[in-house]
Amino acid sequence: MRRLHWFQNDLRLADNPALASARSADSLLCVYLLPRPRPWCNLTGLGPQRDRFLRETLQELKTELQQLGQELMVLEGSPELVLPSVVERFGIEYVTTSFTAGWYESQGVAFLQEKLPVPLEVFRGNTLFNIEQLPFAMEELPNTFSPFRRKVEKQAIERPLSAPEALPPPPAAQFDAIPRAAASPHPGLPLPGGSKAGLRRLNQFLFQHHGIVDYKQTRNDLDGLAGSSTLSPWLANGAVSVRTIAHDIFRYEREHTANDSTYWLYFELLWREFFHWRAVADGAALFRQSGRHSKRLLTTFEPRHFARWCAGDTDYPLVNALMRQLVATGWMSNRGRQIAASCLINELGLDWRYGAAFFEQQLIDYDVGSNYGNWQYIAGVGSDPRGGRHFNLEKQAAQFDPDAVFTAKWEGFRAAQPHYVVDGADWPITEPR
Numbered sequence: 524m525r526r527l528h529w530f531q532n533d534l535r536l537a538d539n540p541a542l543a544s545a546r547s548a549d550s551l552l553c554v555y556l557l558p559r560p561r562p563w564c565n566l567t568g569l570g571p572q573r574d575r576f577l578r579e580t581l582q583e584l585k586t587e588l589q590q591l592g593q594e595l596m597v598l599e600g601s602p603e604l605v606l607p608s609v610v611e612r613f614g615i616e617y618v619t620t621s622f623t624a625g626w627y628e629s630q631g632v633a634f635l636q637e638k639l640p641v642p643l644e645v646f647r648g649n650t651l652f653n654i655e656q657l658p659f660a661m662e663e664l665p666n667t668f669s670p671f672r673r674k675v676e677k678q679a680i681e682r683p684l685s686a687p688e689a690l691p692p693p694p695a696a697q698f699d700a701i702p703r704a705a706a707s708p709h710p711g712l713p714l715p716g717g718s719k720a721g722l723r724r725l726n727q728f729l730f731q732h733h734g735i736v737d738y739k740q741t742r743n744d745l746d747g748l749a750g751s752s753t754l755s756p757w758l759a760n761g762a763v764s765v766r767t768i769a770h771d772i773f774r775y776e777r778e779h780t781a782n783d784s785t786y787w788l789y790f791e792l793l794w795r796e797f798f799h800w801r802a803v804a805d806g807a808a809l810f811r812q813s814g815r816h817s818k819r820l821l822t823t824f825e826p827r828h829f830a831r832w833c834a835g836d837t838d839y840p841l842v843n844a845l846m847r848q849l850v851a852t853g854w855m856s857n858r859g860r861q862i863a864a865s866c867l868i869n870e871l872g873l874d875w876r877y878g879a880a881f882f883e884q885q886l887i888d889y890d891v892g893s894n895y896g897n898w899q900y901i902a903g904v905g906s907d908p909r910g911g912r913h914f915n916l917e918k919q920a921a922q923f924d925p926d927a928v929f930t931a932k933w934e935g936f937r938a939a940q941p942h943y944v945v946d947g948a949d950w951p952i953t954e955p956r
Contacts, residue, residue: 527617530553531620532649534555552694555595556601558577566883570886571853573887574705577716581597583716592689593692594698618644620644622645623891624802626807628891651765651769666906668797671797672797681766709851711746725768728753735775746929752788756854802895809891810876810895829867832863838939839870841924842916843936844924844930864901
């Protein structure tokens with residue numbers, strides 16, 4: 524049988540059930556389609572660091588496949604248009620892929636399952652639990668995290684699968700080299716793409732530096748490698764399996780120690796799991812301004828406010844530093860994301876979806892459920908039982924950057940600008956008095 528595996532957010536060999544299922548095929552064509560951010564507020568293309576991290580991951584995957592006598596075909600275009608022509612061209616008889624959360628992604632798979640003349644089988648994605656293992660039906664998924672956590676945190680997690688030792692050969696085809704990214708890793712957070720780097724960071728954080736022992740106390744540090752595990756980029760594109768991380772946490776607790784901090788890293792994996800399944804359950808509502816609650820938000824769109832927020836050139840130094848860190852490195856701490864999101868929503872009065880779209884473009888650890896779910900959380904239209912979060916920016920700066928070291932490092936202190944500017948119609952002419 525001639526099979527095609529469509530890589531999505533499963534860019535690894537190990538713990539990849541869809542890829543493992545192809546070992547009995549006569550031939551196997553491995554395909555990846557480069558992503559395109561959602562067309563929102565004129566943001567186009569991937570940010571330089573997200574593009575760089577993805578291309579490095581793809582290059583390593585291609586090399587690992589070649590060591591097994593395989594190859595990787597990287598294409599551009601929508602799956603609905605590209606995959607049918609590839610299936611026809613190579614006489615493919617069976618297609619596999621791994622499940623990816625997101626409305627557009629699920630609609631694309633459903634369309635292909637109807638349009639393709641061959642079966643398309645969807646295997647489990649990069650999650651702790653299969654959908655069949657959840658102790659509730661999807662329509663009964665808890666609206667907030669705490670009841671979800673209480674129901675699932677004691678459940679056993681299956682061990683990750685080993686990487687295949689052999690794969691069927693690819694069909695005769697032209698497999699072009701993956702062009703190198705224009706950007707290089709930023710010295711402020713030099714995280715390379717690929718499974719090897721992700722597994723190395725996991726081993727370093729747990730078993731070499733024992734950073735997990737103090738994780739609950741250090742996780743809010745604004746600099747990447749100072750307190751965070753920074754495992755999220757490899758989790759996001761599937762270079763590292765979440766089950767691999769979970770089982771390494773459990774092994775650390777058996778071999779070294781178990782405390783609130785070791786649990787807290789697993790706790791964060793449960794948050795990621797919650798947002799994944801909420802994205803599945805919410806569908807298109809994940810991208811509505813009102814979320815799934817139909818809560819009306821009073822916002823406006825001031826292009827200058829949004830541009831200043833994206834560029835890190837607002838009246839809020841800590842927010843500026845965070846945004847400049849994001850654009851330069853492709854990463855921001857969880858605490859930093861909450862602060863930046865609260866500023867855009869509450870201080871600038873903008874639609875939260877503009878911020879979510881900018882994060883989607885820039886983050887090397889972009890994950891549809893976690894990104895849009897967390898933005899809804901801050902905006903009060905998602906899973907926050909308190910109905911949204913408004914952070915006191917001065918208090919946050921005093922607590923997490925008391926000596927302004929982080930703010931100065933990322934040049935957050937910017938020259939003052941007028942609140943209003945004169946446009947082509949001379950409106951407003953002067954600032955209100």
